[in-house]
Amino acid sequence: MPEGALMSEGARTGALVLIVVTAVVLTPLAAFGVRLWRRERDDQ
Amino acid sequence: MRWYGPSGYCNGVTDHRTVGLQYAVTSLLFLLVGFLLMLLMRWQLAWPGQPLPAWIVPLLGDANAPGGIMLPEFYNQLVAMHGTVMIFLAVVPMAAGAFGTLLVPRLIGAAGMALPRVSALAFWLFAMGGAVMVASFFVEGGAANSGWTAYPPLSILATKGQTWWLVGMICVSASATLGALAMITTIVRSRAPGVTLSRMSFFVWAQLVTALLLLLAFPALQAAAVFQLMDRTAGTSFFLPSGLVIGGIPLQDYSGGGSPLLWQHLFWFLAHPEVYVLVLPAMGIVSEVIVSNTRRPLWGYGLMVSAVLFLGGMSMLVWAHHMFLTGMGTTLSTFFQVTTMIVSIPSVAVVTALVLSLWGGSIRFPTAMLFALAFLPMFGLGGLTGLPLGLAASDITLHDTYYVVAHFHYLVAPGTMFALFAGIYHWFPAVTGRVLSERLGKWHFWLSFYFINNIFLPMFVVGLAGVNRRMYDAGLQFALAQPFQALQRHMTWSALALGVAQIPFLVALVLAYRAPASARKESDASFGEASPIAPDRTHPHPSAPDRTCSHPPAPDLAPWLLVAWMVMFFGSLLSGYVLLRAGNAEWPQQASGWGLAIGGAVLLAVAGLLVRPSRAGLLASAVPGAAVVVWLSTLHGAAFHAGRTPASHLEFASWFTLTGVLLTVVAIVSAATAGSAFGRSASSPARARGLRITWGALSLIWLVLLSAFSVA
Numbered sequence: 001m002p003e004g005a006l007m008s009e010g011a012r013t014g015a016l017v018l019i020v021v022t023a024v025v026l027t028p029l030a031a032f033g034v035r036l037w038r039r040e041r042d043d044q
Numbered sequence: 045m046r047w048y049g050p051s052g053y054c055n056g057v058t059d060h061r062t063v064g065l066q067y068a069v070t071s072l073l074f075l076l077v078g079f080l081l082m083l084l085m086r087w088q089l090a091w092p093g094q095p096l097p098a099w100i101v102p103l104l105g106d107a108n109a110p111g112g113i114m115l116p117e118f119y120n121q122l123v124a125m126h127g128t129v130m131i132f133l134a135v136v137p138m139a140a141g142a143f144g145t146l147l148v149p150r151l152i153g154a155a156g157m158a159l160p161r162v163s164a165l166a167f168w169l170f171a172m173g174g175a176v177m178v179a180s181f182f183v184e185g186g187a188a189n190s191g192w193t194a195y196p197p198l199s200i201l202a203t204k205g206q207t208w209w210l211v212g213m214i215c216v217s218a219s220a221t222l223g224a225l226a227m228i229t230t231i232v233r234s235r236a237p238g239v240t241l242s243r244m245s246f247f248v249w250a251q252l253v254t255a256l257l258l259l260l261a262f263p264a265l266q267a268a269a270v271f272q273l274m275d276r277t278a279g280t281s282f283f284l285p286s287g288l289v290i291g292g293i294p295l296q297d298y299s300g301g302g303s304p305l306l307w308q309h310l311f312w313f314l315a316h317p318e319v320y321v322l323v324l325p326a327m328g329i330v331s332e333v334i335v336s337n338t339r340r341p342l343w344g345y346g347l348m349v350s351a352v353l354f355l356g357g358m359s360m361l362v363w364a365h366h367m368f369l370t371g372m373g374t375t376l377s378t379f380f381q382v383t384t385m386i387v388s389i390p391s392v393a394v395v396t397a398l399v400l401s402l403w404g405g406s407i408r409f410p411t412a413m414l415f416a417l418a419f420l421p422m423f424g425l426g427g428l429t430g431l432p433l434g435l436a437a438s439d440i441t442l443h444d445t446y447y448v449v450a451h452f453h454y455l456v457a458p459g460t461m462f463a464l465f466a467g468i469y470h471w472f473p474a475v476t477g478r479v480l481s482e483r484l485g486k487w488h489f490w491l492s493f494y495f496i497n498n499i500f501l502p503m504f505v506v507g508l509a510g511v512n513r514r515m516y517d518a519g520l521q522f523a524l525a526q527p528f529q530a531l532q533r534h535m536t537w538s539a540l541a542l543g544v545a546q547i548p549f550l551v552a553l554v555l556a557y558r559a560p561a562s563a564r565k566e567s568d569a570s571f572g573e574a575s576p577i578a579p580d581r582t583h584p585h586p587s588a589p590d591r592t593c594s595h596p597p598a599p600d601l602a603p604w605l606l607v608a609w610m611v612m613f614f615g616s617l618l619s620g621y622v623l624l625r626a627g628n629a630e631w632p633q634q635a636s637g638w639g640l641a642i643g644g645a646v647l648l649a650v651a652g653l654l655v656r657p658s659r660a661g662l663l664a665s666a667v668p669g670a671a672v673v674v675w676l677s678t679l680h681g682a683a684f685h686a687g688r689t690p691a692s693h694l695e696f697a698s699w700f701t702l703t704g705v706l707l708t709v710v711a712i713v714s715a716a717t718a719g720s721a722f723g724r725s726a727s728s729p730a731r732a733r734g735l736r737i738t739w740g741a742l743s744l745i746w747l748v749l750l751s752a753f754s755v756a
Contacts, residue, residue, distance in 0.1 A: 006627055006629055007285075007305060008371060008372055008627075009626055009627060010305075010622075010623045010626040010627020010628070011303065011305045011306075011309065011370075011373070011376070011627065012372070012373060012376055012626075013622055013626040013627075014619045014622050014623025014624075014626065014627075015309055015364065015372075015376060015619075017619035017622045017623075018313060018615070018616065018619040019361065021611065021612065021615030022260070022360050022361070022612075024611065024615070025260060025611050025615075026260075026357055026360070029608065032604075036232065036241065037241045037242065040240040040241055040242070041240070044240065
């Protein structure tokens with residue numbers, strides 16, 4: 001594979017890791033937010 | 045309320061009003077610095093190669109402007125530092141730091157910030173980082189000169205000022221992280237009874253999403269800054285590809301194999317959400333000003349809240365639309381074009397809701413309202429002109445032209461800055477007990493509105509003609525730019541006039557400062573019903589919150605937020621390692637094995653298990669952490685003796701950097717655990733729980749990170 005194409009391949013893999021890490025963090029945060037919102041709604 | 049220096053922090057002055065005021069004054073000063081840098085740039089663009097005004101020349105010195113003629117190297121410093129100062133030191137600290145810290149506790153009925161010392165520390169880190177950055181103008185070679193984006197390889201080879209920039213950026217980003225931690229904890233845990241999530245003002249929602257973005261997006265830049273610091277100081281090649289030739293001479297003594305794309309990915313992972321960090325507080329301010337001056341509730345409160353939450357999440361998945369020209373491949377380009385188009389929808393929803401909120405209102409037009417109303421079309425213009433930049437086909441033509449400069453300035457200058465001025469005029473009486481002159485305010489608004497559009501509208505024309513930005517001669521060396529020099533001069537005269545237009549504001553500030561304060565100043569009453577920031581105006585709200593009663597600050601949220609930050613930070617470092625490894629055909633050496641990965645993780649997990657709410661428990665917990673630090677430090681030393689240095693190969697560069705940073709964090713947590721044993725909260729179950737969570741997270745992060753080095 002040419003060097004430039006390999007660099008693109010690397011960038012794609014790196015970006016994918018970043019997207020996965022973001023999802024790993026955002027998912028529990030969103031779940032926490034929804035749980036908090038529901039609890040407050042039920043308390044009303 | 046009064047200003048305090050660092051001694052105030054040491055003496056425990058952490059009141060949110062004081063910290064908010066410190067943010068406001070400091071960011072206004074940086075705004076002035078950024079504006080003056082811009083005037084120098086504009087002068088050069090209007091009359092390139094001609095002497096500057098005689099009275100300025102001695103200030104710049106012969107090194108920057110010999111014979112009064114600005115050197116290209118100095119112009120590059122102005123470009124880099126104008127962007128840096130305006131974004132990181134002026135607008136974000138004003139929007140999130142000053143407005144957030146001053147107003148959020150009041151709007152949710154809290155007595156103050158939930159973590160007041162953390163919030164105050166955030167301010168001092170910001171001030172320190174800003175001072176380091178601005179001081180870099182006086183070091184050898186001047187300030188950073190690789191643009192506010194600090195793209196490598198240029199930034200790796202740049203003068204010393206770039207290192208100062210990186211150190212300052214680490215301070216500023218640490219400040220943003222701590223400030224966000226305090227803000228999220230305050231909003232989630234310190235709301236008064238009755239202020240439920242669904243009754244919070246839109247302004248508070250906007251600040252919450254802003255803080256989340258600061259907490260989760262900044263780690264990528266922090267990771268990138270660590271990599272770049274290593275490249276500049278330890279001889280690594282994270283961003284330096286093999287076979288680099290500079291000025292016809294091959295670069296010597298470096299391992300190569302790095303990728304400039306790595307910096308761009310990590311930088312834009314922060315820098316695109318940073319746009320929303322600028323814009324969301326502005327939307328919050330405008331919503332409050334509109335509600336107050338139309339005397340009716342917001343239209344579509346639920347829609348707006350949903351939109352900013354969606355916007356916040358999506359903004360972290362659009363970063364590479366800044367990179368269409370890097371050759372990153374069509375797959376990534378397609379993905380990021382789609383996400384970019386999607387993220388524009390909630391922005392439009394919010395602006396539409398704000399416009400519809402005007403419908404049927406009994407509208408007053410004080411200065412604050414004029415600035416708020418101007419925000420709507422200015423932001424709209426900035427947003428709509430961004431759409432062609434989000435599509436690869438049109439971005440190829442428009443990229444790096446003045447069109448881009450005009451686009452993002454419409455979002456930030458007449459957009460966000462106008463909203464910030466709206467907020468200043470709106471809340472000045474409530475915060476200080478004094479009133480800004482309406483007559484001077486109107487002059488300030490109309491002159492600013494006229495001249496700022498005279499700067500940025502012509503810029504679209506110049507950009508569409510294809511004139512590149514960042515050229516110190518305004519592109520005159522190319523024939524296509526020459527017909528637009530008259531417009532460049534027009535923009536410069538308008539910029540100077542915009543400076544003059546700020547005089548009424550400064551005079552109004554001085555007059556207000558000298559006027560006797562009203563009886564309501566400095567008391568909670570100034571945030572009461574007579575105040576425009578009563579929290580129950582934006583939507584149906586049964587009663588104003590009881591401002592004397594807030595939930596006791598629950599510290600259990602902070603460790604989880606810290607864990608979220610750690611995952612993003614170390615995840616960013618890991619993504620860098622993966623990017624480099626996948627982008628290199630040969631990766632022969634393995635820096636470490638499974639023993640270190642599993643052994644270290646077990647030790648850190650043991651540290652978590654040993655934590656008990658007692659002096660003995662905390663001290664016992666610190667021991668495995670300290671053991672990890674000693675173990676890894678010894679390994680670092682041994683690796684050096686074996687000739688495996690950070691500069692020798694990217695594998696070792698990655699290993700030394702990632703484990704070095706991990707080692708630093710373990711050392712800090714270990715010291716904090718041991719230190720807690722002697723503090724007043726040594727027997728606090730909440731403190732012990734927080735430390736357990738932190739040790740557990742560190743153990744998992746260790747395992748994942750070190751496993752990456754062990755995989756063949």
